[in-house]
Amino acid sequence: MIDDIKKIDDEVDDLITAFEISDEVSSDRFKKLKQQDMEFESEISSQDPKWRQQRKVEFINSKLIDIINDIGRYEKVIAMCPDQSSWFVEMVKEEFLADLIFKKNKYTMELQMWEHYNDVDLYSNTINSFDIETAADTDCSLFVDIKRKDGRRSWSLCPFHTDTHPSLCCFGPEKGFYCFSCGEGGNAIKLVMKIQDCKFIQAVKFILNK
DSSP: OHHHHHHHHHHHHHHHHHHHTOSSSOHHHHHHHHHHHHHHHHHHHHHOHHHHHHHHHHHHHHHHHHHHHHHHHHHHHHHTOSOTTSHHHHHHIIIIIHHHHHHHHHHHHHHHHHHTHHHHHHTTTTOOHHHHHHHHTSOGGGGSOEEEEETTEEEEOOTTSOOSSOOEEEOOTTTOEEETTTOOEEOHHHHHHHHHTOOHHHHHHHHTTO
């Protein structure tokens, strides 16, 4: 029963996505469909509280897999270039890789929120969804030792592997971090969790000084 419902709801999501990118569909029709989907989710969630959480985690994970695969392809292209400071490498990083990393960080933040959905309920008196979003969007450069700046980007030695040349890039508020050597990346919450060796809620409170 739940599997059948999940399949139908996934089809609704696909239809909504198609409507979002289509200029021919009226906004009123889209809003009506979106509202029906929200009501559907609410009704099923009331019967099975964990259903919505599991569905969101599965959906975000599938998106992350696609994005990570795309990032890997561009990284292979960059690795094949003999001159890592060439205009071509910089163009690939700026025009293609940076956007994928931003999407990866965005979905990573959403995944963390949904994976710790029950934890947030337990800590609702001190932490809420707005706090989590604010913490995740914090500039990652605040938590590492910045060695140089390149326009909007800040570079640091990566704390997750032996690094002699700054390879960890902080993209600024809301855009997270990414190491171009080891591939570690994410948002401020993930960075603090790894550096401080703490759990999700503890990292949020650390970032917000709570």
